[in-house]
Amino acid sequence: MSGNPVSDFDFAQLRRFPDIEAENLFAHDATDELILREAEQALALAGHGEVAIVGERYGALTLATATVHGLHGLRVQQDGLSGENALAANALRAGLRESYTSMPLSAELFDRVKVVLWQLPRSLDEVAEVAELIAAHANPQVQIIAGGRIKHMTLAMNAVLAQHFSAVTAGRAWRKSRPLLINGPVNDGTAPSFPRREFHADLDLWLCAHGATFGGSKVDVGTRFLLEFLPQMQPQTSFAIDLGAGNGTIAAALAKARPDIHVTATDQSAAAVASTTATAAANGLADRIEVVRDDALGTFADESAELILLNPPFHIGATVHAGIAHKLFIAAARVLAPGGELWCVYNRHLDYRSALDKLVGPTEVVGRNSKFTVSVSRKS
Ligand SMILES: C[S@@+](CC[C@H](N)C(=O)[O-])C[C@H]1O[C@@H](n2cnc3c(N)ncnc32)[C@H](O)[C@@H]1O
Known part of the structure; x- marks a missing residue:
């Protein structure tokens, strides 16, 4: 060669x-x-x-x-x-x-x-x-x-x-x-099969997914746990950010559960953005879910949100790396208004609490099951 x-x-x-x-x-x-x-x-x-x-x-x-x-x-x-x-x-x-x-x-x-x-x-x-x-x-x-x-x-x-x-x-x-x-x-003229869509009766939600989307059209198990805490999240706010939206599960579940809320769902993945857009439309929520392709909230103004939800990635391609989660914590801290909340779910074995404490603000663990931790960090 x-x-x-x-x-x-x-x-x-x-x-x-x-x-x-x-x-x-x-x-x-x-x-x-x-x-x-x-x-x-x-x-x-x-x-x-x-x-x-x-x-x-x-x-x-x-x-x-x-x-x-x-x-x-x-x-x-x-x-x-x-x-x-x-x-x-x-x-x-x-x-x-x-x-x-x-x-x-x-x-x-x-x-x-x-x-x-x-x-x-x-x-x-x-x-x-x-x-x-x-x-x-x-x-x-x-x-x-x-x-x-x-x-x-x-x-x-x-x-x-x-x-x-x-x-x-x-x-x-x-x-x-x-x-x-x-x-x-082989072009046999069949209709495109993406985005795929799947109905989840337990959440009463359609999820749509293009091929590269994290988790496809499934509900991530960590996300499912995070959703149990929706009623506790900044009950008065009318605006939230779904950071790293994937197939749009969080944005759609939040918008469905709280009819007064508008959500901006954002992801750096083109497939995720297209999937979340399709999920919002499939559930009749397109008027309250805006979808933005963006790297770590780069286009969002400082102190502009009271509620951010995040199920952070811990892989970069095939490599396990905490840097990406920390990058998203720092981004969330910048975009949260004082008193605003960052809700996270992460694998139980990952100790993100001290990083969240340091990078965002006082962090409380509000839920733990055999696999996952849910925490809320308040911007001071
Ligand atoms: C663990 S998945 C969670 C997806 C979805 N929220 C869910 O609950 O199923 C993390 C998501 O973060 C996105 N992501 C990774 N790096 C990002 C970045 N720098 N900015 C925005 N999103 C990012 C990934 O594309 C992926 O969709």
């Missing part, structure tokens, strides 16, 4: 910023390099505007393609806003901001494209949603060069891909990553 022009690309120039940066977190991985090497020939033959990049992390696939192959008009999909911002910052530094357009997962992303580079996700639903869209909208001759970490790839993934493509071939593994070469889209 040596002597390949991709090896001339300086991956070390890439940064994760404004996403969390830490010693064990990287802005590119072996899968990026492997995909680019496997795609060399296809990219050499591709024209401007004929390449889509799916699941881009921080810009490795996009900026190496633009640099090594001189291609522009790249269409790039990233679920997370912080990844999108990191790509923009990396592209600006490299003078390549004009080489690509960020796009949501949609028909337009794949419309007649001839090459797709794809960092495979772990979620089978996400694989299915992407595969369905490529098969329905890409050029019939499309070549898809996908890759992932071997430990996250399963035969079930191949089975999902085989429903949408006539050829799925595994390539040679390299540094714990494996490529999949996929072609022959």
